[in-house]
Amino acid sequence: MKDLVANVRSQDLFSPGETVVVAVSGGADSVALLDILSRLEIEGLKLIVAHLNHCLRGTHSDDDEKFVADLATGYRLPFVAIRVDVASFATAEGLSLEDAGRQARYAFFHEVARRRGATGIAVAHHLDDQAETVLIRLLRGAGATGLSAMKASGANLVKRPLLKVGREDIERYLKERGLTWRTDESNSDTTILRNSIRHELIPVLKKYNPKVTERLAATAEILAADEELLDHLTAGAFDRLASSVDDEVSFGIKALLQEHRGLRLRLYRHGLNELRGDLRCIALTHLEAIDRLAGSSRPNARLKLPGDLRVKRCYDRLSFTCAEPSVPRPWELVVPGEGSYPLENGMTLTVRRVPPPEDPATGSRKIAYLSEDAAPFPWLVRPFSAGDRFTPLGMTGSQKVKELFINEKLPLHERGRVPLVFSNGEIVWVAGMRIGERARVTSKTGAVLRVEILEITP
Structure with a gap:
């Protein structure tokens, strides 16, 4: 068996003492990833196990969540989970289940990373995943940018330590370590494109080249290096030729x-x-x-x-x-306490008192936990207005709300729909995006308010 621990260590993806969110589904790949990262004693990583329950397979999904929770307990690591009705999300957004699940997962992982101060998000993509991704993009039509596929150290904190490791090596590692994992029966559904490529197309291609997955992954790596060079040249030309005002x-x-x-x-x-x-x-x-x-x-x-x-x-x-966004009609709503409040932009704000959560990071972009003592009623809810400022969670200085929108890459036409929640004249939540530092829930917080915004696009 290849020494997968040494393989991961040699990539220098992590810094000693780094806090890393580990995405664990319970499948073979993510179980191996967690075990390998836990064995990087020299690095002394601070690991946080994160699991998103897609609510697609009934009790099987719940069993996956419990399995991962027990796994985290066995490693004595903190565990954070959230449940998302991915099917409903896919329907509402017009996405495939695969795309909806991916968006929900990464939004959750980044939220956990932000709240826990993590500087890395480790996911279990491996060499076979890379080969499948190249074929998917080739079939859908892609240039070099698309065919370069995934990188071991990607954008937005994401790291893929197993990207050069094949599925067979991963399963061999698990068996030799005596580790168990969960099997998702939907992975055999060949009506899903990725599964069809995995179970039908790649076996055919292996008749022509038994190492086709390695060759596809190597092609992606070569194209990624070319893309890095071309991006550098493009950025230089852009600075020389373009003006941004x-x-x-x-x-x-x-x-x-x-x-x-x-x-x-x-x-x-x-x-x-x-x-x-x-x-x-x-x-x-x-x-x-x-x-x-x-x-x-x-x-x-x-x-x-x-x-x-x-x-x-x-x-x-x-x-x-x-295009200039249409200017929404100004509106305001006073929230005196718990309840459900329809907003004039078509959204609904719900507020209720709850016991303090074990970890406020179990919220999501559309759900926030606020300290009632720090954010007392009545609240004022209204749309964004030019010049609005707040102090984001984890920061000490104020920031323009517009800067938050730009950093989050929120299109202009969507900015006027985002409700702002004020307490005592200060923003305590940019709904669906960021909590204000003032309303932070701490170990000393008494009453906790669970706030949710429904039907919001960010």
């Missing part, structure tokens, strides 16, 4: 057209990502349309891209903006 990114067309077409397309992606924070629904056809607009003989023209993105040519300037 307020909520607009613009280029001088003459200088832009002197660059290679491939770099121009990357610059457009970079500019759009600067504005919205992601590239959802932006395809090659949209980038090519922008390039045609830049090279057009028409001095003035516009493009409407998916979502709220707009591209405008005005003589020698090409500008990227977000």
Whole structure:
């Protein structure tokens, strides 16, 4: 058996004494990951076991949660769990179950990391997952950016220590260590694309190359290195060619057209990502349309891209903006105490007293636990207004709410829908996003208020 502990240690993904949230589903991969990280004695990691119950498999999901809780107890590690109705979330957001589950998991893991001061989130993706991801993206249509797939040290704290380890090595490790794990029977459902690729396509490809998973993973690694270089070159060109003022990114067309077409397309992606924070629904056809607009003989023209993105040519300037959000009608609501309060933006705010939770991090972005002593009634709830400031949980200085929206990559058109909860004139919760430091629940907190916002998009 390969020494997986030495393999993980050699990657230098963690610093000595680092606090790390370990995502544990109860499956073979995550059980192995937890065991390996617990054996990195030299690093002395402070591990927190996090589990999201997807509520998709009835009592089986509950049994998974109990299994992981018992596992954490066996390792004498703190355990944090949350239950999310992923099926309802998928329906409400128009997502597949896989995408909805992934979004819910990462939102939860990041919330736990934020509340516990963790600087890493360890997930159990391995070499076979990498190969499957490459094939999924290839089948759906992707360039080098998409095919570079996952990195061992990804964005937003995420780390993948097992990315160069195959599934067979992981299962061999578990058996030699005498460890048990849970099996999710839905993993054999070949109506799900990833499962179909795992159980049907890859076995066929192995007839042509028995090491196809290793070759696909190696290809992803090579492309990732190329992407890192190209991103660096693009960022340099962007700094040289683009100007960013307020909520607009613009280029001088003459200088832009002197660059290679491939770099121009990357610059457009970079500019759009600067504005919205992601590239959802932006395809090659949209980038090519922008390039045609830049090279057009028409001095003035516009493009409407998916979502709220707009591209405008005005003589020698090409500008990227977000559509101005409609200004919502001002409203206010006074919350005198416990209850359920419909808001004028179509959301509902619920407030009730609860026993102090063992760990306030068991909340989520849409659920917050506040100290009633620190945030007494009556509350005032209203939409965001320019100039609003608050002190976020864990900070000492104030921050503009607008800066929070920008850091969270919240699109302009959604910002006016986010309710702000005030107590004694101070923001105690930016609903669905961040608690104010003043309302923090501590070990000395008496009455605790569970606050939930329903039907919110962030």
